[in-house]
Amino acid sequence: MLEQIIPFRYLTPGQREALLTDAVEEVFEPDAVLIEQGDRADTRVFLLLEGSVRVLDRNDPDPGHVKVITAGHYLGERAALFDEPRGLEVFAADRVRALAIPGDRFLRLVHESTGFAQALGGILRSKQGIFDSFTRFHVALLQQISEGAVHLERLLPLYEALHPALHPRVSSRDALDVTALAYAVRRLPDNVTRTLAFFLTDKLPDLYADAGERFAEVPTTARRRTVFEMLPGKSMVLIRDGRSDVLDFICCLCLYAIEARKLRHRVRGAGGLDAISPTDVDALRTIWPNDTEERIREVALHHEDFRIEVYREANDYNSGHAETWCKQIAEATRRLIGIDPADLPADYDVHVISSNTHSVPNCLSPWLGREADRIVSWARSTGHELADDGWQHDHDLAYAVAREYLQAFPEEAAVRAEAEEAAGILELDWTAFTGIAVRLIDTSRVAWGDTDPGIPSSGPNRPSLIVNIDYAFGQQAQNIIANLASLFGRHLRSVNVLGKAGGLVGERGHVAVASGFVDVREDQYLPIPGGNAVDVERLRARLPDRDVHLGNMLTVMGTLLQNRTMLHFNRHIWRCVGLEMEGAWYLRHIEQSVSRGSVREDIRLRFLYYTSDLPLRHDSNLSARLRAVEGIPPLYATTREVLTGILES
Structure with missing residues (x-):
């Protein structure tokens, strides 16, 4: 019967045979309970071979509202898929013969068979309407x-x-x-x-x-x-x-x-x-x-x-702000390297890094490179609360306490600013109401001998500009990358999204490397053209005490526009390892730019995220703040990986 029931019909003969070996056939007499409402322990999925069952909501004020499920159908999958208590009572209407599949075995099937998973997902979305709300x-x-x-x-x-x-x-x-x-x-x-x-x-x-x-x-x-x-x-x-x-x-x-x-x-x-x-x-x-x-x-x-x-000025909202913001970047580029973006030489590369605007310039700052040991010594000698948190890299501790060090030694702020200006690091003063701060970095002026020890000590072999932009917010990313692609065109050598994400696997402080994106609005899968350029094994070597998870990322509409059902669904059906808000927007427009020929086909794409929260766990979601020793090491490990990839390309 398995080959006649969707989604089980999409299993291979070998998978069906293995499933039958692991499942247990059970017989239920009339009125016997198959599933007890509210039960959290039992996660079995039932395939009805003979007979029929009645489905009742004990909390429904209308006791006559009963559904009937007949032989040739399955039931009970939500407890295993969504890690939720049984929502309904199921009892035998007559003598029932059923195949009981353990919940963990059912999940293994979802993970092993793409056809099975996608068919199951379609039923849950379309017939059960799990996302209609x-x-x-x-x-x-x-x-x-x-x-x-x-x-x-x-x-x-x-x-x-x-x-x-x-x-x-x-x-x-x-x-x-x-x-x-x-x-x-x-x-x-x-x-x-x-x-x-x-x-x-x-x-x-x-x-x-x-x-x-x-x-x-x-x-x-x-x-x-x-x-x-x-x-x-x-x-x-x-x-x-x-x-x-x-x-x-x-x-x-x-x-x-x-x-x-x-x-x-x-x-x-x-x-x-x-x-x-x-x-x-x-x-x-x-x-x-x-x-x-x-x-x-x-x-x-x-x-x-x-x-x-x-x-609203227009249906697509304030694109004028993004255009003004991009115009500022063009003017700042002229000030920094003496060339307008429209006049860049053919061999000039531009690398966009979307991240916070601290980790990239910190790794390239000659002042921090030279002063890191002194900053760490100051933190330890003064008994700073972060000094004894077990940092694997002293430079990470230096970055964590640098702001307080400058408060203790305010005269060093001018020294730092002068050193970074000489090293070709330029910060734009105004975000043009986009909320996105920008730093431009001329790699020909960086003092490579004084940079973070986790990146190469020499610059790229081609003249290059790094455009480091702060996090875009959701759909805003599409407009931002559209303007940058128009500004730099085929000089755009790489786009690197270095973000923070909610983790669907692992722990806070772990890292997720995207193999593709699932757009929650359309339940659409977007692979990364050419694959993610991140060197995963090198990244793992940078974080020996943290896990690096490779898998799909879920792009959600908002931090509150998600629930446990949605997250479990995408974790199992689409094999997502985390969720974020910008990746699909960036990727979709980059693909369009490549297809139009405005951006080169061999553009390198890197999408990697450190896990800042675990939305399926109430003790580690966005409401619970991330400790410095949890967030800073993966932030800087991913920053070093992106910079290394750029410098070696």
């Missing part, structure tokens, strides 16, 4: 954006239905999820507790062209946003290219509204502030350390009734 939320939000106003009260039920992995208590009416609240607050404007109206715009209106002089700028702790307080209670937020930024802002606001409502109900009930447990109060103090009680009072008075206006 994301479609409903996304469509509703985009519709409201197109109408110029976002109505949070309409979105909240759709957001709750997502069950975001970072918001595990979203459905609880009473249990405060302080960890999730902290995540949202750190990514929203600091004045969110006292703001009643947000004006989201992709372009500063002419009336507010001098916003930086007229209004107070509002900081955002963990997300680069340009926010101005126009009036008490009203703030203007400049949104970046593409939809990702506005999606992220609204999702964070949804999370905040749900948790603020819980907090308000507690405070306004009997007991006031005393109704909040000491544990939750301590957690709230980590969010608002200086004015905790005042912030709680503001939440209690607010009622989360935000007015949100959205103004």
Whole structure:
């Protein structure tokens, strides 16, 4: 019967025979329970050979709502695939003969057979609609954006239905999820507790062209946003290219509204502030350390009734900012190397590195190269809290404490700046509202004898420019790489995305090397043309105490637009090892540029990520901060690998 049941029909005869050997045939008399609702221990998958079963939701208020599954079908796969308790009760309608497949054996089948996995994935997506809640939320939000106003009260039920992995208590009416609240607050404007109206715009209106002089700028702790307080209670937020930024802002606001409502109900009930447990109060103090009680009072008075206006200049958002940003890079290139990008010699190479804008210049800084030993000695002699964390490379410790060293010896800041300017490292002053900082590096001027010891001590054999850009945000990456590809054209020798990602395998501080990308919006697989140019074995040698995972990366729409079902699905069906937000956007446009001939066919592509969080584990997700000794070694190991690849190409 296996060859007649999809997806089992896509197994080879040998795989079917092996499966039959590992499965167990069982017989169930009428009314016998095959699957008990709520059970977490049993993960078996059943193939019905004879008879039929009834499927019942014990929590359904309509007891007559029963489904029937007949022979020739399978059931029970979600417990094994998604690591979730049994959601429904299944019992025999008559005498049933079934083949029971152990859950781990079923997962092995998914990993061994691509045809089986893809057919199973199609059934889960199309027939069971496991991602329909994301479609409903996304469509509703985009519709409201197109109408110029976002109505949070309409979105909240759709957001709750997502069950975001970072918001595990979203459905609880009473249990405060302080960890999730902290995540949202750190990514929203600091004045969110006292703001009643947000004006989201992709372009500063002419009336507010001098916003930086007229209004107070509002900081955002963990997300680069340009926010101005126009009036008490009203703030203007400049949104970046593409939809990702506005999606992220609204999702964070949804999370905040749900948790603020819980907090308000507690405070306004009997007991006031005393109704909040000491544990939750301590957690709230980590969010608002200086004015905790005042912030709680503001939440209690607010009622989360935000007015949100959205103004868009064009459907593709503020591409003008990216163009202005790119024009600045062209002007800075002329200042640095004396040549306009349009006039570069035929043998001149340009390498783009998308990363934070610290690790690359730090590795190439002659000042840090010469002063690293002194910085490490200072850290250890002063008893710095990071000094005894067991660093494998002293230079990593030097990078970790360099900022504090400069605070202790402020006269060294000018020495560093002068040395790096002489070494051809130029930092651009303004991001043109893109939020993407830029450093340009003329490799002909780098003092290679004084660079990080983990990279070659000599420069490339061709004149080269390194364009080091900060992380793009989601869809913004497409517009950014489009402008850079237009600016440098066939001089673009490599594009290197050196990012941080959520890990679906391994631990925090491990590294993922992408073999391809899965675009979650379309469930589409994008292989890397020519393969990933990262030398995986050399990278592993750089990190002997960390794992390097090679596999697909999942490009998601947002950090809150994912749940455990989605992550487990892509881990097993698409064999993803991690998730990020920009890779598919970069890759898709590079492929288009190559096909049009505007970028060379032999462009080298490197995509590698250090694991900053584990979204399937509540103790290690984005809400839990990464320690320096967890994040800095893989960050610099991947930076050294990218620079080595560029210098040896």
